Amino acid sequence: xxxxxxxxxPTAERDEATGRPLAAALPAGTGARIALLDIxxxxxxxxxxxxxxxLRERGHEVQRTAKPTFTKPAPADLRREIAEHCxxxxxxxxx
Amino acid sequence: MEVIAxxxxxxxxxxxxxxxxxxxxxxxxxxxxxxxxxEAETRAFAERVGLTTVPELDEGLALSERLDPEAxxxxxxxxxxxxxxxxxxxxxxxxxxLFAAAGATLPRDGLPEIKPGCTSITQEPEVAARLAAKRAxxxxxxxxxxxxxxxxxxxxxALHQRGLTDGLPVVPPTPERVVALLEHTRRDPQDLxxxxxxxxxxxxxxxxxxxxxxxxxxxxxxxxxxxxxxxACREAFALHGLIATTHPAGPLVIVSGPYADxxxxxxRGNALGQGNRxxxxxxxxxxxxxxxxxxxxxxxxDRAAHGQPGKVGAxxxxxxxxxxxxxxxxxxxxxxxxxxxxxVAAEAPRLLLDQxxxxxxxxxxxxxxxxxxxxxxxxxxxxxGLVVLGPEHGxxxxxxxxxxxxVRDRLFALTTSPAGDIVRGAGGSPEGVEERFVSDPDMPxxxxxxxxxxxxxxxxxxxxxxxxxYGSWAAGEIGSAPQSASVEPWR
Numbered sequence: 001x002x003x004x005x006x007x008x009x010p011t012a013e014r015d016e017a018t019g020r021p022l023a024a025a026l027p028a029g030t031g032a033r034i035a036l037l038d039i040x041x042x043x044x045x046x047x048x049x050x051x052x053x054x055l056r057e058r059g060h061e062v063q064r065t066a067k068p069t070f071t072k073p074a075p076a077d078l079r080r081e082i083a084e085h086c087x088x089x090x091x092x093x094x095x
Numbered sequence: 096m097e098v099i100a101x102x103x104x105x106x107x108x109x110x111x112x113x114x115x116x117x118x119x120x121x122x123x124x125x126x127x128x129x130x131x132x133x134e135a136e137t138r139a140f141a142e143r144v145g146l147t148t149v150p151e152l153d154e155g156l157a158l159s160e161r162l163d164p165e166a167x168x169x170x171x172x173x174x175x176x177x178x179x180x181x182x183x184x185x186x187x188x189x190x191x192x193l194f195a196a197a198g199a200t201l202p203r204d205g206l207p208e209i210k211p212g213c214t215s216i217t218q219e220p221e222v223a224a225r226l227a228a229k230r231a232x233x234x235x236x237x238x239x240x241x242x243x244x245x246x247x248x249x250x251x252x253a254l255h256q257r258g259l260t261d262g263l264p265v266v267p268p269t270p271e272r273v274v275a276l277l278e279h280t281r282r283d284p285q286d287l288x289x290x291x292x293x294x295x296x297x298x299x300x301x302x303x304x305x306x307x308x309x310x311x312x313x314x315x316x317x318x319x320x321x322x323x324x325x326x327a328c329r330e331a332f333a334l335h336g337l338i339a340t341t342h343p344a345g346p347l348v349i350v351s352g353p354y355a356d357x358x359x360x361x362x363r364g365n366a367l368g369q370g371n372r373x374x375x376x377x378x379x380x381x382x383x384x385x386x387x388x389x390x391x392x393x394x395x396x397d398r399a400a401h402g403q404p405g406k407v408g409a410x411x412x413x414x415x416x417x418x419x420x421x422x423x424x425x426x427x428x429x430x431x432x433x434x435x436x437x438x439v440a441a442e443a444p445r446l447l448l449d450q451x452x453x454x455x456x457x458x459x460x461x462x463x464x465x466x467x468x469x470x471x472x473x474x475x476x477x478x479x480g481l482v483v484l485g486p487e488h489g490x491x492x493x494x495x496x497x498x499x500x501x502v503r504d505r506l507f508a509l510t511t512s513p514a515g516d517i518v519r520g521a522g523g524s525p526e527g528v529e530e531r532f533v534s535d536p537d538m539p540x541x542x543x544x545x546x547x548x549x550x551x552x553x554x555x556x557x558x559x560x561x562x563x564x565y566g567s568w569a570a571g572e573i574g575s576a577p578q579s580a581s582v583e584p585w586r
Contacts, residue, residue, distance in 0.1 A: 003246060004243055004244050004245050004246040004248070005243075005244045005248075005250050005267060005269065006241050006242070006243055006244075006269065006270065007241070007242050007244060007250070007254075007267050007268050007269055007270075008237070008239040008240070008241060008242070008268050008269070008270055008273050008301075008305045009239050009240040009241070009242055009305070010239075010259055010268060010302065010305045010306050010309060010383065010387040010388070011259070011296065011387045011388060011390075012291070012294070012295075012296025012297055012298075012302070012387075012388045012389075012390070013239070013240050014294065014296060069572075069573040069574070070336070070569075071333050071336035071340070071568075071569050071573060071574040071575065072330075072333050072335065072336050073292075073335050073336075
């Protein structure tokens with residue numbers, strides 16, 4: 001009779017490792033404060049310029065920010081600054 | 096005073112002694128016969144040797160584990176918890192003395208003077224492993240959550256279904272296997288090795304060992320895997336970006352020093368290929384840590400456009416016994432008498448063939464062509480290069496007396512091109528340096544940021560005028576910098 005098998009969990013045993021909950025959607029309308037984060041890939045600014053134009057047309061405030069390098073996560077200070085001053089952030093991926 | 100007599104059902108010496116033990120108990124001796132076998136086996140044993148009562152069972156082998164005999168019958172005289180005397184096997188005179196000390200008599204009728212015992216069940220490898228795992232859990236050495244796979248589940252399929260593999264079967268990480276693997280490091284299993292991107296999972300020695308078991312490590316590879324995980328979690332290695340990038344690079348572990356051989360690694364023929372357990376499992380263990388502890392999954396967090404076969408795991412050892420240079424890790428700061436690793440964010444390797452090379456200058460010219468093509472021949476300053484010299488190429492440098500610095504300097508010089516050749520549009524290809532940066536088309540522009548951004552290692556089989564060349568991921572401060580580390584702190 002096979003009693004089954006006990007194995008040890010190879011993960012970090014954190015729920016975050018399997019996905020994080022989505023933030024609530026922004027309310028409809030104008031006036032949201034939106035950060036545009038340039039990750040420092042070539043031509044990311046071209047893409048963000050266009051996004052900025054579209055957002056402003058719709059009556060939103062835009063704050064332009066940038067990571068020091070696309071290869072590393074945004075520094076904690078930058079993340080906090082965005083979280084404090086903005087309702088949402090759009091990260092530009094470009095090449 | 097109490098006498099404990101441990102027996103097991105398939106031991107003929109136990110069968111010889113058991114009737115005398117029971118007779119002593121009936122006559123009032125403070126003796127408990129305790130069986131290491133299961134209930135059915137113990138019942139059959141009692142019937143076979145003619146006992147009137149079935150010996151009590153050693154539940155969970157707790158008593159056997161505490162008394163820890165090598166052989167049974169094991170007759171132990173206890174005063175409270177304190178052991179006063181012990182006889183393992185049948186030695187009539189010593190048993191009589193032990194019973195006398197307990198104020199009792201052992202009937203000697205039919206007992207041989209001496210008869211060797213049998214191995215205690217606690218010494219059998221499977222049982223010993225189970226008990227070691229139980230002890231490790233009780234002592235807090237092992238703290239990982241236990242996952243129960245059902246009796247009807249195939250463990251290999253279950254591990255796939257739970258998203259814990261790299262697509263190949265993994266060895267189920269049972270507590271027994273993990274505890275056995277942990278014997279290969281002196282480190283406490285709860286020591287933190289690193290915080291693993293992208294989700295910041297904490298890789299303890301235990302968690303690394305679990306993934307190393309899954310990768311197929313035999314044991315001695317563990318200190319190398321631990322050193323690699325520590326190096327991978329350093330900020331300068333930028334593992335978060337390496338996992339998340341669309342670029343195909345993955346971590347490559349190069350081991351330099353005598354412990355590579357002790358761990359069973361291959362530095363010779365097919366060192367970069369399949370067929371050697373340590374080479375195949377060290378890199379795989381690191382990648383499973385990134386997946387399971389860090390949470391980086393291909394196609395989800397890992398956005399590689401193509402990836403490459405080395406992302407299953409890549410590791411090889413340097414062939415230092417006839418290398419023209421010192422070890423790569425030692426060149427990068429690991430003490431000369433220690434084994435070290437160098438961790439590189441590397442593409443798949445490519446062959447550089449020069450079967451006509453006989454002198455260092457010409458060989459450098461050939462190697463430079465491969466180095467210059469990393470990412471794109473017109474890409475500059477953003478990439479590192481790694482050359483794994485094969486022995487027939489390495490010999491050319493050794494015999495000419497060229498050391499690492501001289502080879503590196505020469506390769507650096509030979510990978511410099513006139514700005515006009517690498518400007519956007521030159522040669523018909525749009526990639527390259529922006530025209531506004533090119534004031535003089537003859538101005539030389541280096542491929543690499545500095546000579547030491549060209550790493551040199553030495554490995555491979557005796558025959559073949561070949562070397563292998565790896566490109567990096569985005570390199571240096573803006574990307575991933577190679578990391579070296581000693582293996583010694585993890586042994």
